[in-house]
Amino acid sequence: MHTVVSVTLVASYVVVLTFVAVRARAAREYAEFSLARRALPLALVFGSLCATYVGPGFSIGFVGKGFQSGFLFFGIGLAYSLQNVLVGVLVAPRLRALNDCHTLGDAIGQKYDRRCHVLAGVISVGLCTGYAAVMAKAGGVVFKDVLGLPLWSGVVLIVGITTLYTTSGGLRASVVTDAFQFTAFAILLPVVLLLALGFHLEGGIAGFAERAAVATQDGLASKTPFQIIGLVTAFLLGETLIPPYANRALASRTTRVSKHAFVLGGLFSVVWFAVMISLGVAARGIVPAGTDEDHVLLNMVKAIMPTEGYMLLLVVSISVIMSSLDSLLNAGAVVFTQDIVRPIHRLVDGKALDVGRTATVMIAVAAAVAAAAVPTIIDGLLVCYTIWAPAILPVLVLGLWLKKPRPLAGILSMVVGALVAGLSQLAVGGATRVPAILPALGAAVLAYFIGHLLSREKGE
Amino acid sequence: MQTVLIVLVILATAATIASGLWVATGLIAAITSVKPPASVPPKAEHPDHP
Numbered sequence: 001m002h003t004v005v006s007v008t009l010v011a012s013y014v015v016v017l018t019f020v021a022v023r024a025r026a027a028r029e030y031a032e033f034s035l036a037r038r039a040l041p042l043a044l045v046f047g048s049l050c051a052t053y054v055g056p057g058f059s060i061g062f063v064g065k066g067f068q069s070g071f072l073f074f075g076i077g078l079a080y081s082l083q084n085v086l087v088g089v090l091v092a093p094r095l096r097a098l099n100d101c102h103t104l105g106d107a108i109g110q111k112y113d114r115r116c117h118v119l120a121g122v123i124s125v126g127l128c129t130g131y132a133a134v135m136a137k138a139g140g141v142v143f144k145d146v147l148g149l150p151l152w153s154g155v156v157l158i159v160g161i162t163t164l165y166t167t168s169g170g171l172r173a174s175v176v177t178d179a180f181q182f183t184a185f186a187i188l189l190p191v192v193l194l195l196a197l198g199f200h201l202e203g204g205i206a207g208f209a210e211r212a213a214v215a216t217q218d219g220l221a222s223k224t225p226f227q228i229i230g231l232v233t234a235f236l237l238g239e240t241l242i243p244p245y246a247n248r249a250l251a252s253r254t255t256r257v258s259k260h261a262f263v264l265g266g267l268f269s270v271v272w273f274a275v276m277i278s279l280g281v282a283a284r285g286i287v288p289a290g291t292d293e294d295h296v297l298l299n300m301v302k303a304i305m306p307t308e309g310y311m312l313l314l315v316v317s318i319s320v321i322m323s324s325l326d327s328l329l330n331a332g333a334v335v336f337t338q339d340i341v342r343p344i345h346r347l348v349d350g351k352a353l354d355v356g357r358t359a360t361v362m363i364a365v366a367a368a369v370a371a372a373a374v375p376t377i378i379d380g381l382l383v384c385y386t387i388w389a390p391a392i393l394p395v396l397v398l399g400l401w402l403k404k405p406r407p408l409a410g411i412l413s414m415v416v417g418a419l420v421a422g423l424s425q426l427a428v429g430g431a432t433r434v435p436a437i438l439p440a441l442g443a444a445v446l447a448y449f450i451g452h453l454l455s456r457e458k459g460e
Numbered sequence: 461m462q463t464v465l466i467v468l469v470i471l472a473t474a475a476t477i478a479s480g481l482w483v484a485t486g487l488i489a490a491i492t493s494v495k496p497p498a499s500v501p502p503k504a505e506h507p508d509h510p
Binding site: 020023041042044046047050176179183184185186189190205212268270271278 | 462466471474477479485487491
């Protein structure tokens with residue numbers, strides 16, 4: 001009986017997802033594949049944005065952090081919420097207001113020159129592939145833990161299904177399926193929390209509050225102030241306007257939709273982090289101490305829910321991972337076409353669509369292969385964060401705000417930012433990896449201003 | 461203090477579920493309003509031997 005209900009549950013999810021993906025229909029033009037004709041309404045941009053940033057790190061990872069260190073990571077996560085609100089107020093509307101702009105590289109190309117455009121494209125494609133590899137690995141781990149499949153087959157399964165609908169439908173399919181997946185996990189995970197609070201809370205409200213206080217104190221004691229500053233910086237800047245977010249800002253129906261989606265996305269992250277951390281705190285009375293962080297949610301659901309609930313968790317986890325993976329594949333493909341191929345070769349619309357579809361498959365294959373090299377989900381994400389913020393953010397933000405940005409400043413900042421971030425991580429190793437973002441960011445800003453001053457003296 | 465904490469957690473839970481429902485209504489509106497692709501008018505038939 002349990003097996004029948006479980007299979008029905010998973011089959012229903014697959015059927016509805018397929019129906020939604022088919023309704024999104026195949027993209028017929030490049031403008032549809034890359035920016036969904038810039039016609040996305042607020043609810044879809046908001047849902048897709050949230051579904052993209054709520055990956056395994058902000059769900060399974062945050063539950064584990066709540067279990068280990070109470071509300072410490074809720075405080076650190078607020079830096080991420082603030083970043084989204086600031087992007088919504090200051091950057092997203094300016095980005096959306098640029099004409100004929102498909103990617104961040106386009107924006108950088110319009111503000112600087114073609115060399116900067118291509119360089120930003122190369123960094124963006126590398127980053128999207130890296131993030132996608134982390135998501136592929138997370139998918140493989142979920143299939144392995146829940147169904148006992150070998151890691152490689154889980155990776156192939158999740159990358160294969162996601163590639164299928166992303167290649168065909170482009171951004172619109174990605175956004176529409178994201179909205180469906182967002183609905184699934186935004187309802188199901190809070191229901192798990194309500195069940196834990198209502199029926200499995202040892203010691204009642206007082207017990208929950210006491211466990212939260214003890215765990216938070218333990219968490220604070222386990223981190224140095226410098227590590228906390230590094231984590232806050234990584235959460236504040238590490239994912240700022242990565243290609244999938246930029247695509248959603250650009251594909252919004254109006255500048256107002258773009259602004260409101262990011263502001264609401266930031267506010268949603270506050271309540272989401274509160275729910276995830278509370279799940280972790282509640283798990284302290286349910287799951288044995290010493291449980292591995294990445295397995296806290298899984299073991300908690302196993303302990304408090306019937307077999308069907310366990311299958312439900314599979315559905316939720318797959319939703320969380322696929323909604324991030326499809327966004328990364330589409331964004332990487334659009335960046336490859338728009339920022340690397342188009343500045344070098346003129347492409348007509350139909351040809352650009354073909355290149356975009358081929359690039360989706362290529363990035364998916366690269367991510368599936370690279371998934372084997374990802375150490376852990378959180379480590380993989382931190383490597384990407386540390387490179388993205390220094391390499392791209394100073395160039396983008398200063399370019400949007402300065403009256404006359406100089407190309408030399410852009411190139412120097414991107415090269416120095418990426419190199420210092422990479423070398424810092426190699427030099428300092430895992431224990432202090434998070435703060436590597438700080439010297440790299442400082443070096444990138446310094447290189448920008450040196451390039452700016454040199455160009456001004458030359459009269460460029 | 462304990463009551464405030466639990467009330468805030470329950471409010472956050474309610475807000476998360478409400479967001480999910482709001483996006484669901486937007487999704488339903490989006491997929492039910494998809495227009496079928498414009499049909500291409502059939503090419504005029506040319507007789508082989510005009």
